[in-house]
Amino acid sequence: MKQGLKVIALGLALATPLAFAGNGTTAEHIEAATAAYKQVAKETGYQWTVTVSTIKAAQKALDSGDDQGARKLAHQAMDLVEATRTQAKLESESWKMRVPK
């Protein structure tokens, strides 16, 4: 059981983006998610509307004093950025499979 938890913890640690590894402030987490969003957009041209609205929601929560909620949303936004990056990587080749021959 302990070993299972260790594996999960290790997995989560590896999956956590570098920007989120430290104990920065929530504002820094939101900033990191925003920067990552822009970077993926610049590198791949892929942008999800839901990421923008999640970042905005995180900022709004922070402004209203809900630090925990804001942090959770910032992490969600970062997950969305990572999913966008994965989609761009997969689609760079797999779109060709949908072309009728």
Place this chain on the structure above:
Amino acid sequence: MKKIIRNVAFGLLGLSVSAASVAGPAEDRSAFQKFYENRFPDTPLEDFQNGVYSILPSAREQWEAIEEFPPYELAIERGEEIYKKTFANGKSLASCFGEDGAVREQYPHWNKERGMVMTMELAINECLEANGEKPLKYKKGAMADVSAYMSYNSRGQRINVEIPSDDPRALAAYEMGKEQFYTKRGQLNFACADCHMHTAGMMYRADTTSPALGHATSWPVFRSKWQSMGTLHRRFAGCHNNIRANPYKAQGEEYRNLEYFVSYMSNGLEYNGPAARK
């Protein structure tokens, strides 16, 4: 030396294999049209210009009734006024596109001098700006009205988009449009081809998805959902929003090239815009 020859031979073989596996635009179009012929064997090729109504008999009757008193009629009238309005310099849109603006069949086309795809809406704005007038917004309003007037006068013309073989940039633009069409985007992970090709004719919530063959024929449209007129690029952006992908800029390179691709796929079909859609 032998090794070099062998490597060169392998290289050439590789090149010929990869060239054979990459289909050109004509082969793409043939396979594309064949796909819809097989999927909807009861729909004659010519009828795909009627969008979803070409495959949905239950909705067609209703649509034909709407077309008897078309909701885009006022847009044509407004468009005519704008088209014939004299600019400050004494000219008008007619100075660029002729007396009735029946030039739909000329767009989209590859402009070799500028190395880009030209669309009718972009040409309208360039005409306005060249004559010292303000450009129009691309998705709706006055632009959709002028486009409706010009498309109405162009009815019966056929799509005849060319990908000139003497300019590799034209093929690159076509390929970019093709990639756009088949690439999944947005959080919902959809490609244009997912809804309008591989699951065309199926229900998404309360709506049936239309076949992409014929998608370029009927613009601009009066859409019941919008309760107004809209251009093809407005629809592209709407689709991207629906799948939670940030839309591209209307008349930007991405959407112009996508228009180039979808129009080329529908070569031979008739321009029958403006039209009414759900």
